[in-house]
Amino acid sequence: MANTLTGARPLSWPHRIRRFVDVGSTFLAIYWSYKRIQRNKKLTPAERERxxxxxxxxxxxxxxxxxxxxxxLLIKTCQFISSRADVAPPEYVAVLSRLQDRVPARPFRDVAALIEHELGGHPDAIFDDFTRRPIASASLAQVHRARTKDGRDVAVKVQYPGIDRVMETDLRNIAILVRILARIEPNFDFRVIMAELNKDVPGELDFVREGHSSERVARDLSHRADIRIPAVVWEHTARRVLTTEFIGATKISEIPKLIEQGIDPNQVALIMTEAYCEQILVHGFFHADPHPGNLFVLPGPVVVFLDFGLSKELPEGFRLNYARLVLALISQDEDQMVQAFRALGFKTKSEDPQSLVALGQSFFESTGADQKPYIDADVMPEVNERLARILNANPVTEIPGDILLIFRVLGLMSGLQKRLDSHVNVVETITPYAQAQAARLAELAEGSAAG
Ligand SMILES: Nc1ncnc2c1ncn2[C@@H]1O[C@H](COP(=O)(O)OP(=O)(O)O)[C@@H](O)[C@H]1O
Ligand SMILES: [Mg+2]
Structure with missing residues (x-):
């Protein structure tokens, strides 16, 4: 199976084509439904809004x-959209949020067969009280509550049978789309994005790897009493079954429930912000999927991180240059900004630095005049228009693959901060983390000046 990415065979061609047609026709229908409203000039503003x-x-x-x-991957995409309360219309957030942890589940007999294959026994033989009905079901797996023979309360995450073939098919179909896009937009190198997807998706299907990633982040953040990551129960874990300690906590987006328990949502937002500053800037290894289905809160507050399927390791040089970019953005030092973007691997069509400066500035502009900890949807049209004008003159032709999951985290965090109605001062919070890397940065710069 030399040319499969996940180790699974893709679906048959008729299946693949049907996926394309289904997705294509749905999006066309949606496009038309908006276009019809836009074209109807007779509508009053109130009627148009309705x-x-x-x-x-x-x-x-x-x-x-x-x-x-x-x-x-379509479920993963919907999870992303539903997490963007900062920019997505509330109607999308409400409907698509169900896909964070309430995807229609598979029948128990399929789950039992998979467990038997992976762990060598029927769930009722391996566990006490293996619940028939899952407590949650998401993009790749459903989770059942159970008790181990020695009495530990656990969550058993069972991969959907056949999901590897679906993922393999999605990757191949996206590769076709990327090739088409590359023709339409020859200035931009889409191969970088494809290569990153090809790395991340197979990793998500390997639950042993996921267990190790969760232990790594748990170790890195073990000094923080306000962060908790469920322990892995290795004796009941295999490539497609992950058993972890069950933690009964409140989903991070259920704000009224948090408040009822005396939890301050802003404190939760601060813990989240610090957790990501430390993971990305200090350890260079991070949980890359902070959507509300993967984040829970216990009184304290203690933030619980679940689901390390999408985790990312940054090369050291990349991490340090990212810290450098952060410092340059904070100090609004345009020269440093451009140097850091280039050192990270951003490329533009011409040498003119204006596009990279504009890109850097747009980070701040998008949070509004009062510098909210999330994107201000009201200022976005203006920011985008300005950015597009500058990028048109000198397009960005390449972005580094390693930045993509950082951007993903920034987007999801922005959505979360908005949901939590956070007033965290992001600049103040991130500065010490970025500055702590300054010494290493200087060393690196000296080294390269000497060499
Ligand atoms: N250790 C746990 N304790 C409590 N609930 C859990 C635990 N692990 C998973 N869950 C529940 O199962 C859901 C899906 O698990 P997750 O690891 O996020 O799977 P997926 O990779 O499919 O998104 C979570 O959103 C959460 O509701
Ligand atoms: Mg999840």
Whole structure:
């Protein structure tokens, strides 16, 4: 199986083509539903707003149904959209949030067969009280609660049978789209994005690796009493079954429930911000999927991180240059900004630094005049328009693959901060983490000046 990425065979061609057609026709229908409203010049502003909201709701439902039929990467995409309360219309957030942990589940007999194959016994033989009905089901797996023979309360995450073939198919179909896109937009190198996806997706299907990633982050953050990561129960873990200590906590997006327990959402937002500053800037290894289905809160507050399937290791040089970029952005030092972007691997068509400066500035501009800890949707049209104008003159032709999951985290964090109605001062919080890397940075610079 030399040319498969996940080790699984893709679905048959008729299946693959149907996926393409299903996705394509759904998006065309959605496009038209908006276009019709846009073209209708006779609508009063109030009526237009009402129709747009109705179109958001029906489009979100269409996408929801499509995702539950398609599974795989489409569910992951919907989880991302539903986590972007900062920029996505509330209708999308409401409908698609169900896909964070309430995807229609597989029948128990399929789950039992997979456990038997992976762990060598029927779930009822291996565990006490293995619950028939899953407590949650998400993009790759469903989770059942059980008790081990020695009395530990556990969550057993069982991969959906056949999901590896779906993922393999998605990767191949996306590769085709990327090739088409590359023709339409020859200036940009999409291969970088594809290469990163090809690395991340197979990793997500390997639960042994996921267990190790969770232990690594747990070690890195073990000094923090306000962060908890469930322990892995290795004797009941295999490539497609991950058993962890069960933690009964509140989903991070259930704000009224948090408040009822005396938990301050802003304190939760601060813990999250610090956790990501430390993972990315200090350890260079991070949980890359902070959507609300993977984050829970216990009184304290203690933030619980679940699901390390999508974890990322940064090369040391990349991590340090990222710290350098952060410092340059904070101090608004345009020269440093451009140097850091280039050192990270950003490329533009011409030597003109204006595009990279504009990109750097857009980070701040997008949070509004009062520098919120999340993107301000009201200022985005203006920021995007300005950025597009500058990028048109000198396009960014390449972005480094290693930045993609950092961008993903930044996007998800922005959505989360908005949900938590956070007033965390991000600049103040991140500065000491970035500055702590300054000494290493200087060493690196000296080394390269000497060499
Ligand atoms: N150790 C645990 N304790 C409590 N609930 C858990 C635990 N592990 C998973 N869950 C529940 O199962 C859901 C799916 O698990 P997750 O690891 O996120 O799977 P996926 O990779 O498919 O997203 C979570 O959103 C959470 O509700
Ligand atoms: Mg998850």
């Amino acid at each position: 129709r747009i909201s109705a179109a958001h709701r029906s489009s979100a439902k269409r996408i929801y149904r499509l995702a539950t039929r398609m599974e795989g």
